[in-house]
Amino acid sequence: MPNEMIRKHKISACHASFFILISLASIPVASASETRITSNITADAIYRESEDNEIRSDETVGQLNPTLSISYQSARINASINARATYLERDNSEALNTQRNTYGSYNYSSRAEIIENLLFLSVDGGFTYRDGNALNFLTSDFINNSDSLVKTRTNSVAASMQTQKNRKFVANGTARYSLTETDQSEQGTDRLEDNNYSLSGNAQSNATEYGFIWNVSGSYIETERGESSQSDFMTRNYVANAEINVIDDFGVFVTTLHDAYQYESESNGVTTQEFYSFGAGITYRQNNQRFLRVAINRQIDPDINVELADDEDINEDDYFLSSELRWALSTRSNVSANYTRRSTGKTGQFSLNYNTRRLRARINYNDSVTSYSRLISSPESLGLFVCQQGSSDISSCFQPASLDYDLKAGEQFVDFLAPNYEISEAVINRESLIGQVGLQGRVTNLSFNTRYSLDSSVDTGRQTRTMSYGTSLSHRLGVRTKLNLSLTYAKVENNLKSTVGLDGESENINGSIVFQHTFRSPLSANFGFYYIERDNNILIEEAIGLKERRVQLSFTYTFANRNGARNANSQNNN
Template identity: 30%
Template structure:
């Protein structure tokens, strides 16, 4: 976001930033020329596109009413490479926009990129991965569902992330199996026009491992897991660094057929440095338990235990709680996994459910973790339901894989999404989140459903935020070259600061047609409606407003 002009007068809002970005319009055609030149090199999957949009926006709010005509041009390049041991991709786009209202002409430029690579350094043993991106996100997280270049331009913030990881897998042997990973990620952001966001600037490191019995186990079955997190935050904008360790272990001793005795233990330690409250010292939480296991095999077992707490927090020390651990393949296509117990913050649980058939795929995942927003941005989720071309994540572009164990091919990746309600801050949060995704693909129709829930408890101060979101998008082929498009999004944010509470509700509905004019040229026409209401005011338009928009799009694809 670099230039704002009034008719007859040019305002240089950020001269230094604008000068740094003068190379972007030059880079765009140059990138397309290079992309075309190498398009047919062996092992590469290369594509490029140019998209032009024209939007008519009619906006009404408590603060102001306006009508805008917006023009946007976006050249984009995508490169993917796949070999036996290496997979990688790079995407880049530059969106140049001009907004024209009754008294203001505003010009903006948004440059985004993404990359990822995975190298199997040692076959079936060691994999090295990296990924990164530059994108524009809603500063507060309160308008996560409807923020884009055309609405909330003043609130968007440029966010850069990088992630590097190493994954080790021990082959299933006679006596032991397991694996582990180490991940290092960084997050940084610029500032929006109206809000400083220097607090989103930190480095994080996570590592985890799991070990379990091998194939020869008959009467004794054991597992051990561990996780370590370390977050280094900007000293000027936070109250110290965070570190956490979580270890669990269990042993099943079979005593009569499928019935066995289970012993288990856990260790949980968390610390925030440079603090003067109860987090100033390392908080440790331990538990030990014994119970019964019903076990048919590694994919069919249920364990229930009684556990005693040994904690530094006096109110928890000595408590007895019930723990549950189960994994069950209900049918060959349906599996379920769940745990329930206690951690330092209280009751804790996790769950996962998957269903796979030829036409319908579904996945549900629930987990709880102490984390930061930078870690969530740097590590988007993927439930493996839909496969998409690199850099494109809409139902119109993605497809359901033909097999249950599909490996993305050249120029493909599984559908990814960032958790809802990301706030650009260095806060340490306890996030209890659930994500569900379901895909349906028929001969003519494709439907994609995404549901998300997140409950964020800020550990350093009295604040809690809950987010719900639902997205349904689909396509229907009316003919060989004509497709009906549709999308419905809904989201709510509830925030409690201890003394005050606020909320908002967001709706976005759109429908349209896509027409292909040959192999490379296509056009869209869409009508959309956006509505926001509530008491959580984070926008220059106030808490309540609505917008109607008509969008014309022309797209040229090169492959």
């Protein structure tokens, strides 16, 4: 019998925000705090030539962008909010009248330490625009293809418990609620209004002197899908291991795994897929940061995956091998991997972290059953560079010296190559590979990024594959002058299995060359060349192509920062 889904009442963003404010108000005043307010305004003059389906046009665009950032930091609280407005005025060769458009966006984040070194509360969210059509990846903005952009709102609140890593027993847990909402675009994409509830945690023993260690981890996520969907979408999993040392660095261990998901669709009704296994194996362990495990496992119910498993061979044999590797290459570099089975068949994860003083590299692969609303509210990120919130200019970003860097108020980890997410209620099995290399020198910052993703609908079989490669470079030409280069290529293949709708693919390019100069006053100027190309091929319709060239001159005026600070002495004197 399918497990019944647990229904939950929706929590509005207003109620969540009220809860946060009450919680923060109960925290004792920190001994030192700092409030920073920054603002600037940018004026752009743009000349644009485009060729869309062999129709050529040109236009001039005036753009005005005021921004405001407010951040607060104390010993126990970090909080920030960033707001940006974009006003466009365009005069093209085809329009009879001048076109005017205004767009707004914002993001906010905060983190409070409720109990010192133990309990934390965080809230974050924002409002932005994104393209809901995967084939338009990298090529849509407020100037080009703006009718494909979809208003997207996210709000989340989370409580997490984190124990100190140097203890003999470590436990961590997080409870999180998020709301993802999108409008419907003019091109008719789906509309999202999903509430996501999640519980996750892990616990393990770190003491190896007694010859016995154990660990357990698990998660439960439920998504209340919008009015158009028939039911909630649920995933859950847990893994538990217990290990005994036998001789020298060798030992034996037992393991058990459970993985399941459930959803409802119009075509297949309620779909539930569950997987249980247990096994035993051997371990080679030097310490908790260097070990290898190999086990033989048995499915508890060999028939449970007959109808829905992705891999046919999962039903050919009740027994299968699993392995887990964690190996510290140095104090700053490590590799980890595991291979097993779950409710959709064979699965694996891989992670490589390589760090030197100036060069950093990260590779991460995983696959999971998820949804686009979950991905939008918690995007995949490796984040080698730290930038100010709302900024993705590599010239103003840095790689932190610490591998466990705690973000300050107004800071965020930035990926210079974004993931490609659709606006859809589909339940998908997502395979994702992310690679990043970052170099920070005295005069040059360089980031190379690659992403691969394969999203397979577990209901219809429809697939979307995205392969993208990008590089961003900033080189200081002088004391006040920089050269910024960016080039990104993506190939998107849509609906590979031809089960529904149209088959299509698109090869997209986005590149820029920008010269940046800062004057002695709070004024800076950018002069850049931009190129966008999209070559869509939809098999049932004619090819859809776009080539666009832009020349852009920008001036930015930064207003004097207001920095309010108070220290313990001034408070005591009062």
